[in-house]
């Protein structure tokens with residue numbers, strides 16, 4: 170017996186689940202609907218992703234730095250021409266100056282040429298992207314028409330539900346409308362998924378000099394200093410530093426114009442309160458670092474220029490006795506790693522009584538700073554190359570090869586849970602990352618990598634990176 174049934178697809182489930190009776194009834198299913206074209210949805214998703222990846226902020230940075238460069242060069246040229254006019258006595262000096270100005274003009278011309286091609290490229294890029302986005306939109310409209318099974322709509326609804334659920338979870342018992350004071354964790358972005366980049370990569374003001382150092386931006390800046398960036402270079406023996414160098418913007422840091430310049434802790438280097446080791450952070454207008462020759466965290470207030478400090482527990486390893494390492498080498502004077510996240514300042518270190526395992530303590534911003542709650546981990550500090558904090562979770566990296574570092578470990582301070590299988594990779598621009606810190610203002614990771622300043626974007630679950638919902 171042959172029986173034709175025309176069924177909507179949802180009924181298939183019930184049909185196949187029924188036990189076939191002994192006299193072998195055969196059903197043939199003919200669906201009036203065409204199957205949903207999943208491959209098309211996948212293609213649209215992939216195109217959208219590639220759009221996001223093509224428009225990087227690096228392109229705007231390039232434009233930005235070129236403009237800044239021109240801005241600096243033009244007044245210089247004007248000044249030189251004025252000098253020449255004033256001093257040209259038709260001698261060798263005049264000829265020389267003329268030659269210099271010619272060179273300068275040529276360079277400026279080159280910059281203008283580059284600026285022109287960059288803008289043309291950007292224009293082309295955005296036209297291209299607009300067209301691609303238009304195509305994706307059409308494709309999605311088509312798919313929606315096809316979507317008689319409501320696949321896409323359900324997926325959307327699920328995604329929204331999931332987001333609400335996560336928000337609920339993060340916010341405790343409160344409804345999805347975000348409360349002003351979430352309980353415990355101050356992290357609105359959900360789970361740490363991945364990182365992309367480098368977004369910014371620059372040698373800055375001193376290309377190739379100062380292998381050890383740190384850079385970043387203050388997550389809690391004073392009013393008017395929101396776009397300021399800072400850099401600390403270990404200028405003495407690759408170990409010590411005695412000033413913070415400030416830049417009024419990221420572009421200024423890239424082209425190397427330091428205004429307002431240095432804020433000095435002390436004219437001598439090293440001496441009491443000198444910065445020791447590269448893993449320093451700037452927070453609320455103060456630099457937190459390992460004080461010279463001490464198992465203590467120093468805080469240098471850039472406004473009052475005063476230093477206060479906080480002693481770490483007895484047994485804390487210092488003076489390069491508890492460094493970050495990989496198989497080939499240890500990074501000297503990395504005993505203390507200062508870190509910032511949404512909740513403030515942290516210090517990562519180790520002690521003799523903890524057998525060299527990582528310890529994490531909150532640094533309370535009181536006057537003087539105090540040691541807050543401490544967490545013990547089971548990861549050995551010398552098997553780690555660096556650490557950072559994001560949303561109350563400690564992350565540790567290890568060296569894979571000269572191009573790749575892996576975020577392999579995490580420790581959640583809310584649950585006390587450790588994870589040795591994080592498996593997120595960092596594309597390096599050079600072999601050694603000497604400092605690594607998370608910026609809660611823009612969810613960037615700032616790395617100082619063999620004299621280069623590099624940043625990566627952290628992708629969280631709820632940041633809307635997952636096209637198309």
Ligand SMILES: *[C@@H]1O[C@H](CO)[C@@H](O)[C@H](O)[C@H]1NC(C)=O
Nearest residue numbers: 281282283284285286287289
């Ligand atoms: C800028 O680039 C366009 C297209 O490449 C070219 O036609 C134009 O002459 C350039 N302008 C200058 C000032 O170089």
Ligand SMILES: *[C@@H]1O[C@H](CO)[C@@H](O)[C@H](O)[C@H]1NC(C)=O
Nearest residue numbers: 362363364365366592593594
């Ligand atoms: C993380 O991003 C990289 C490159 O952007 C990608 O190759 C990798 O598959 C991603 N990993 C995960 C777990 O999503």
Ligand SMILES: *[C@@H]1O[C@H](CO)[C@@H](O)[C@H](O)[C@H]1NC(C)=O
Nearest residue numbers: 452453454455470471472473
């Ligand atoms: C730094 O000093 C200034 C002036 O004394 C003070 O107002 C500010 O609160 C201090 N900042 C920190 C982080 O202690």
